[in-house]
Amino acid sequence: MTWRNPQIGKARPPGSRPFQSIGRRRWWPHPGWEGRRLFPRWRYPLTRRNVLWTEGEYNPKNLAREIRVIDKRPLVWAVGLVLLAVAPFATEDGTILSAASVFAIYAAINLVWMLVIGTAGIMSLATMAVVGAAAYGTAYLSITYEWPWWSLLPAGAVIGLLFGIVIAIPAIRLEGFYYALLTLGLAELCRVYVIQSRLFGSATGGLYGADTHIPDDWSDTGQLRFAYYCAFALMLAALGLYRAVNGQRLGRLLRAAPEKNEAFAEAIGIDYRRARIQVFLISSAALGLIGGFYAAHFKGASPSLFSMDQLLLMLAMIVIGGLGRAEGAVVGTLVVVVIDKVLVDWGPVRLILIGAIMLASVLFTRAGLFGIKTQFRAWREKKKSERRAKRQEKGGEVVPEEATEIADKQEIYRRRFDKQIRDYLKTLVTDEVVEEHRAKPLGQHSEALDRLLNYFRRGPMADKYAVYAERPFESYRIVALSGQRGVPPRLVNDRTYPSLEEAYHAVFLLRVNDLMES
Amino acid sequence: MADLPFVALSAITLAAIYGLLAIGISIIWSSLGMINMAHGFTFALSGYGAWLAAQYLSDAGPMVLAGGIVAGALSGVLICAVSFLPLHDKPNFVVRSMIATLAISLIGSQCLLWAFGPRVKALPKVFGEGTVEFGEVVFTADKVGAIATSAVVLLLTLFWMTRSRRGLEIRAMMQNPEGAALVGIGVRKTALWVMAVTGGLAGLAAVLLSQTFFVSPGSGLQPLVKGLIVALCGGLGSIRGALIAALLIGITEAATATYLGGQYVLMTQFGLIIAVLLARPRGIGGLLDETRE
Numbered sequence: 001m002t003w004r005n006p007q008i009g010k011a012r013p014p015g016s017r018p019f020q021s022i023g024r025r026r027w028w029p030h031p032g033w034e035g036r037r038l039f040p041r042w043r044y045p046l047t048r049r050n051v052l053w054t055e056g057e058y059n060p061k062n063l064a065r066e067i068r069v070i071d072k073r074p075l076v077w078a079v080g081l082v083l084l085a086v087a088p089f090a091t092e093d094g095t096i097l098s099a100a101s102v103f104a105i106y107a108a109i110n111l112v113w114m115l116v117i118g119t120a121g122i123m124s125l126a127t128m129a130v131v132g133a134a135a136y137g138t139a140y141l142s143i144t145y146e147w148p149w150w151s152l153l154p155a156g157a158v159i160g161l162l163f164g165i166v167i168a169i170p171a172i173r174l175e176g177f178y179y180a181l182l183t184l185g186l187a188e189l190c191r192v193y194v195i196q197s198r199l200f201g202s203a204t205g206g207l208y209g210a211d212t213h214i215p216d217d218w219s220d221t222g223q224l225r226f227a228y229y230c231a232f233a234l235m236l237a238a239l240g241l242y243r244a245v246n247g248q249r250l251g252r253l254l255r256a257a258p259e260k261n262e263a264f265a266e267a268i269g270i271d272y273r274r275a276r277i278q279v280f281l282i283s284s285a286a287l288g289l290i291g292g293f294y295a296a297h298f299k300g301a302s303p304s305l306f307s308m309d310q311l312l313l314m315l316a317m318i319v320i321g322g323l324g325r326a327e328g329a330v331v332g333t334l335v336v337v338v339i340d341k342v343l344v345d346w347g348p349v350r351l352i353l354i355g356a357i358m359l360a361s362v363l364f365t366r367a368g369l370f371g372i373k374t375q376f377r378a379w380r381e382k383k384k385s386e387r388r389a390k391r392q393e394k395g396g397e398v399v400p401e402e403a404t405e406i407a408d409k410q411e412i413y414r415r416r417f418d419k420q421i422r423d424y425l426k427t428l429v430t431d432e433v434v435e436e437h438r439a440k441p442l443g444q445h446s447e448a449l450d451r452l453l454n455y456f457r458r459g460p461m462a463d464k465y466a467v468y469a470e471r472p473f474e475s476y477r478i479v480a481l482s483g484q485r486g487v488p489p490r491l492v493n494d495r496t497y498p499s500l501e502e503a504y505h506a507v508f509l510l511r512v513n514d515l516m517e518s
Numbered sequence: 519m520a521d522l523p524f525v526a527l528s529a530i531t532l533a534a535i536y537g538l539l540a541i542g543i544s545i546i547w548s549s550l551g552m553i554n555m556a557h558g559f560t561f562a563l564s565g566y567g568a569w570l571a572a573q574y575l576s577d578a579g580p581m582v583l584a585g586g587i588v589a590g591a592l593s594g595v596l597i598c599a600v601s602f603l604p605l606h607d608k609p610n611f612v613v614r615s616m617i618a619t620l621a622i623s624l625i626g627s628q629c630l631l632w633a634f635g636p637r638v639k640a641l642p643k644v645f646g647e648g649t650v651e652f653g654e655v656v657f658t659a660d661k662v663g664a665i666a667t668s669a670v671v672l673l674l675t676l677f678w679m680t681r682s683r684r685g686l687e688i689r690a691m692m693q694n695p696e697g698a699a700l701v702g703i704g705v706r707k708t709a710l711w712v713m714a715v716t717g718g719l720a721g722l723a724a725v726l727l728s729q730t731f732f733v734s735p736g737s738g739l740q741p742l743v744k745g746l747i748v749a750l751c752g753g754l755g756s757i758r759g760a761l762i763a764a765l766l767i768g769i770t771e772a773a774t775a776t777y778l779g780g781q782y783v784l785m786t787q788f789g790l791i792i793a794v795l796l797a798r799p800r801g802i803g804g805l806l807d808e809t810r811e
Contacts, residue, residue: 123613170792173799177553177754180616181746182795188743189784196781308739312624319617348628355625362617363604 039067073327080330084232088225097224099341103333104231105294108238110318110329112286118324119246120279121258123176125311126167126183129190130284132305134159134291136200139301142210149211152292160288161281168280172273176259184311191306206302210295227297234293235330241286242326245279254279309351313340316358322368331369422518425455429512441504456511465510467503470496476503478510525772531661533768534668538723539745540752540760541672542716548755549691549712551612556597556619557720557745558738559626564590564721565733566630569639579644583667583725590721594713597622602709623738630735638732644725660729671722675715676757688712692755744787751791752802759803766790 042051053071058064069075084104088097113127134156141147141155167186171179194200200207214227245251257265257272265272295301304310317336321328335357339350346353361368366375398412406412428448436449445453462483467476468491476497479489492510497503539557546554567589568582575581601618605611645663649656679685687708690698699705724733727741744767752763767787774786794802 123616170795174795175799177547177612177616178750178795178799178801181553181750182791185743185747185784185788185791188739189788192784193781308736309624309627312620315617315620316624323613348632351628352625352632355621355628359600359618359621359625362614362621363600366609 039065077327081236088228092221094220094224095344096342097221097228099337101224101228101231101297102341103337104228104235105290105297106314106317106337107330107333108231108235108290109287110314110333111235111238111242111326112283112290113314114318114324114326114329115242115245115251115279115283117318119251120254120276121176122171122276123180124167124171124183125180125315126186127287128305128311128314129183129187130160130163130167130287131291131294132187132190132194132301133163134288135295135301135305136194136207138292139207139210139295140200142295143207143300147211149213149296152210152296153289154292156292156295157285157289160291161285163288164281164284167284168277171280172276187306187311188308191303194303194306206300208300210300212296212299214297231293231297234290238286238290239326239330241282242329245282246326250275250278250282313351313354316354319358320361320368322365322370324367325370328368328370421455422515425452426516428452429516434509434512437508438505441501441508452512452515453508455515456508465492465507467500467507469500473500474498476500478503478506525769525776527657527661527665528775529765529768529772531664531768532771533764534665534672535723535727536741536744536748536767537672537761537764538668538719538726539741540748540764541675541757542719543745543749544752544754544757544760545688545692545712546716547749549688549695550602550606550709551695552602552606552615552619553612554597554619554713554716555616555742556593556601556622556626557716558742559623560590560593560597560717560720560738561724561741562627562630562733562735562738563593564717564724565641565728565737566634566639567592567721568641568725568728569733572642577642579642579646582641582644583722586721586725587718588721590717590719590724591714592717593626594715594717594720595710597717598710598713602713603706606705606709623742627735627738634735636735638734638737640732641725641728644729664726664729668722668726671719675719684708684711688715747787747791750801751794753798753800756801756803759801762802763794 039054039056041054043049044051052069052074055068055070057066057068059066088100091097109127109131113124116122116124116127137159138147138152138156142149142152147155167183170182174182213230214223216223218226253265253270253272253275256268257270257275262272294305313336317332318329319332320335321330321332336354339354339357343350365371398406398415403412428451430448433446433449433452436446460483461481464481464483466479466481466489468479468489469475470477476499477495478492478497480492481489495506497506539561543554543557546552546557564586568586570589571585572582575585597619600622601615605615605618608614643660645659649658650662651657679688687698687703688711690701690703691705691708691712695705698708723741728737731737748763748767749760750763751767752759752761767790770786770790771783774783778786
């Protein structure tokens with residue numbers, strides 16, 4: 001603990017005495033952790049990025065040190081990934097374990113697809129076509145030329161890259177929906193081709209017998225677990241790629257140049273065509289690599305990769321989670337794969353269920369599951385402001401347009417309070433109260449009359465009524481004070497009152513009249 | 519070159535059927551601003567509607583055609599009610615409505631599978647088994663019937679769209695949706711009409727195509743893709759462009775199937791459409807987006 005002058009470090013003119021705040025000690029105790037850095041912040045090595053975005057603060061009530069995590073997503077990610085990493089030891093069930101591998105592979109595909117559809121905002125439906133083409137190509141290479149499994153990944157990446165070049169050319173020229181429809185047709189073209197081509201196993205319904213990374217002398221459960229961990233590693237790699245593209249320069253360029261905003265992006269110097277081609281090539285190569293992995297994982301490829309239902313399922317996955325978010329891709333995939341692969345005995349109902357979830361998420365949410373929070377907050381704010389507007393009737397209280405003009409916000413609250421008081425006092429004004437005041441203007445009163453008189457006495461000086469003695473004990477008149485020094489009061493009316501009591505009562509009646517009119 | 523008339527006839531038949539689908543897709547896009555991916559579902563559902571009509575009412579040709587058209591129109595109204603009406607004033611409408619229609623087609627095809635089972639159904643021959651001879655060339659009745667029916671229905675639809683009040687409203691919405699709304703054309707009501715009419719066209723196409731193919735739960739996909747290709751190639755929003763593109767695509771398909779083999783059909787079509795789109799990014803008769811907005 002050190003003793004430090006709190007004013008040290010503040011700029012002041014040279015030679016002047018440090019300004020002391022009244023009532024504070026000149027020397028203030030400073031614990032060693034004092035300052036804005038209450039807690040050490042960890043950084044990723046060799047970068048300036050923080051592991052967690054935190055803010056240290058003193059709790060104003062008990063002055064305890066508190067750490068507040070502003071962005072909790074890394075924590076959730078960490079917990080989720082750890083759960084996914086230990087999950088296969090929770091079960092021995094073959095269906096669930098193979099579904100888990102499928103989940104990891106599809107999550108990887110969706111993460112890469114999200115780069116195109118979310119970050120770049122291009123509705124490309126050719127994803128499964130790229131994956132399928134790479135899977136078929138590598139399966140063919142492996143079966144015909146006996147390529148080992150590890151060579152399938154780079155081979156798939158090369159095939160995907162070539163495919164990506166083909167589909168990137170129309171992408172720079174076509175409008176969003178023309179492109180979506182074109183790529184949809186492309187997937188259908190691939191499906192029809194592999195179904196009919198003898199080269200790609202039209203007779204056997206797919207290509208089977210590719211080399212695999214899964215050792216076949218292990219136990220069944222061991223094989224499934226090994227396969228899952230390989231797929232999980234693939235998913236982690238896809239997450240890394242997502243983060244590297246989406247969070248870095250390329251992603252920012254792309255997000256600044258979405259559909260219909262190209263002209264703006266171009267005007268601020270973004271070469272969006274180049275960026276789009278780059279993201280296409282990167283994502284296609286990655287999808288091709290995943291395709292190669294797919295061929296090694298399933299020991300082959302089948303035409304169902306290209307089917308419309310498969311494409312719809314993939315779309316459902318990213319739509320349910322929310323477009324443009326990595327967590328959306330992963331969680332959406334989890335939901336859909338659980339329904340599709342684990343609840344197999346439900347039959348066609350499960351696809352209907354998936355479709356219904358997809359429809360509901362599109363009809364009711366703006367950005368899927370992970371957009372619900374923002375959407376709910378916006379809705380709540382809207383409701384709040386509607387209620388506020390409804391509360392604010394006229395009558396002394398500040399209307400919202402006026403409130404922005406008033407610098408002293410206390411005044412707004414004072415007027416609101418005043419209005420509430422007046423609303424209450426109006427209920428107290430009765431004939432009995434008026435009669436009581438007429439009978440006895442001074443002295444002890446009932447509670448209602450007391451409250452009324454107290455309110456009247458508290459009023460501002462300007463326009464306050466007063467009794468003016470024209471001739472004492474003979475004639476009194478009522479005046480209104482100006483509220484300004486040097487400006488005389490003005491006469492309210494030309495009535496005169498023979499006694500002070502009657503004048504008091506007349507003032508009371510005027511005030512009551514003003515109150516009831518406000 | 520002996521089968522040239524045959525190729526020509528097949529081409530025109532296919533063009534007629536694809537034209538019905540593509541015009542529907544095109545009109546929906548330009549008037550509602552929505553890509554209707556559930557058009558294939560409409561197609562499949564109307565096939566089943568026609569089958570039900572043939573099964574339970576009567577297997578006379580007009581009855582089967584009417585069954586298909588009515589089922590298609592109902593399906594169009596359903597799609598409109600689910601995907602257009604709740605979404606059309608929400609942010610990000612275009613993408614969301616497209617995903618909604620995709621979800622409808624997923625749910626719909628599974629429901630059909632559930633209700634009718636995976637076995638394909640055959641429709642009765644609407645136009646009979648007869649043949650028509652022109653000189654030495656023999657045309658089968660279903661092809662001639664398909665061409666005639668679709669031509670008549672298309673002409674009727676176009677006539678209705680140019681002459682009737684409702685058609686005028688639809689065309690106003692195609693040209694400028696906001697302007698149409700400003701002069702007092704109800705967007706929701708017109709949308710229902712558009713979807714009913716285009717659904718009816720798709721239903722007709724379903725019955726006509728089912729003369730050669732069968733009705734099955736997944737039968738909508740191929741026509742949807744073809745219809746999309748034609749609509750794209752012709753330019754979304756242009757009826758004339760769609761007709762020209764339908765003819766082009768029909769000729770390509772018939773010629774490829776005859777001279778090269780069935781498996782190359784989609785490839786040559788894709789070659790064609792990519793060539794067209796690279797030359798004219800918005801199709802043969804497509805409006806520029808700026809004009810639409």
